[in-house]
Amino acid sequence: MIRTPLRPLARILDARQKGENPDAIERENIRIRHEQMRDQARQRAEGRLLVLGLFFVVAFGVVGLRMGILATAEPMEPRVEAPGARIHASRADIVDRHGRLLATNFETHSLYAQPPLMIDAAHAAEQLAGIFPDLDAKELLEDFTGTRKFIWIKRKISPEQMQAVHEIGDPGLLFGSRDMRLYPNGRLAAHVLGGASYGREGVHAAEVIGVAGVEKYFDDHLRDPANGNQPLELSLDLTVQAAAERVLAGGMMLMNAKGATSILMDVQTGEVVSVVSLPTFDPNDRPRPATSGDPSDSPLFNRSVQGVYELGSTFKIFTAAQAMELGLVNPGTVIDTKGPLRWGKFRIRDFRHYGNAMTVSKIIEKSSNIGTARLAQQIGVERQRAFLDELGMLETTGFEIVEAATGKPLLPRKWSELSTMTISYGHGLSTSPMHLAAGYAAIANGGFKVQPTILKQDGPRLGARVLSAETARASRKMLRRVVTDGSASFGEVAGYAVGGKTGTADKPRPQGGYYDEKVIATFASIFPAHDPKYVLIVTLDEPVDTIGDEPRRTAGWTAVPVAAEMIKRVAPLLGLRPTVEPVELTDIKLTKN
């Protein structure tokens, strides 16, 4: 670049000659130079701005493009993973306490059609109707030749059916993969497992969601891939459950009952080893819920947790235990049982007249309503309510299946003194058999509340103390006497020292009042009574024993023999060996000088 001098000699001389000011030339030149410098700076700045602008355009373009690709691309499993990463993310299995499968997944296929891709719709429709008898060729052809672009034909097909459809060879018939929930044991433990169905459905996969039972309660847990496909371990024992279901079904048939339920629970851990509710269903082919009629007639109705009934005299032991706990009585205290006991317009009667006075132990043994009501009078409204609340009789059980939340006990609208008296012998307060099992477990384990659970536990889970060890022992002794000398004499099983309490409650009519000839017979038992390991509740709905001259409905004739048979079958399977009951030392007392 040629630099022009600010004062070019030629022009200066020329200007001097003409008499002009030569400084004007210098100023002019300075101005021109400044203009040049300014133009250059602007050009450079503009260039830089352009480059910067381009950079931003490219950067944002790349970001936008990447977002677009991510939004439109099919999601793909990342292929480069840490070693040992799981391959298959599917719903976790459910197993019993010994790891035997109760629910698992099965790979099947779904069948759908895309009519625009079809070559010979008529042939395909005809062939499909041949493979699936429930499909109609005419309707299929209508669908295939209509305006629809996509049609589901079957949700689940077997491999044989899939092969047959393959052989039709029409490119418009396509398959998607489907995970199917399979319950290999069929009807076994159906009410606990519940069932599963499909949630959101895509062409290539469908969500399997639980619809009832543990499948629904633990739905999030079972679906969560973070659990690493660890199976859900239930406390059920498959063998025991099978035996219990068989015995109960047989008992229900013999006693002409319309429904039955049994609960077998570990008294230390609260683990439910077997829970049966009959009639039952097949979770692989879950029936639709009944929309009309009594919901308890549906096989889906779970009597063990949803069946909220007045469970009758089985409650008497709680009254006796509380009276002993409060120090009001001891097992030998004599109570006036002269009947009938009047309270306003209401009369309390006994099933039979047992005499005018009985000891507390005898009241339980003979199941005297009057005697129990007298005990309840001594206890009082507030204390009874507080005790039953502590035992968990006033709230839902928290048993981990969704149906348990609906089994809320029905309390009297106003807990009056009369309610206290009727509740003392199990009328006026409706609870589920699961509540009763938890209550009896508290007596059996030495006075600790337990929470019934369906999950396998590592060790005892004793809750707060509700009874003293001494009261619990005395209560167990009374329960044992009910079987040896009282109303549950059919409950004796050699070697297992069964103790328990019968309960026969009239069924309430929907329009009020009670049926005369419809009862709920319950036998709540613990075994072995001297060192209880398990609680067994057997409840029969509307049983009637027609073997004798007149029909017999009391629990002693119906529920008790079924429970005894069940204990005989189930106890060996639980690994309980028959033991000789320790003889009570009657005459030795601790004394002090």
Place this chain on the structure above:
Amino acid sequence: MRTVLYVLTTLGVIGLAFWAYRENYATQAALAETRDLRQQIRAAHERLAVLRAEWAYLNRPDRLRDLAEINFDRLGLLELHPEQFGLVGQVAYPPDPILPITNPVDVSHLQDESEEETRP
């Protein structure tokens, strides 16, 4: 000197490009192999799941019960009863082994001896 530097740089770039090219294909091959293996593992898992489901199905209690009833003549299987529990004391000890004979009495000559004695 500068020329040497240029040549070396160019050669380095060519070398690195070649290395990158090979690495790229090696990675892709490894990925493909991983995918294959994963597919195999997945298939094996599925097979395993099916086998376990089938095992559970074949061992379901009502089927076993029916089988036990059908084969009762041969197997004689019954339900477990409380009476079947025994005590260790009820199990018989194995019979004592026969003691070794250390002082055998020869009886094969007894006859002869007695005959000898009776002889005059």
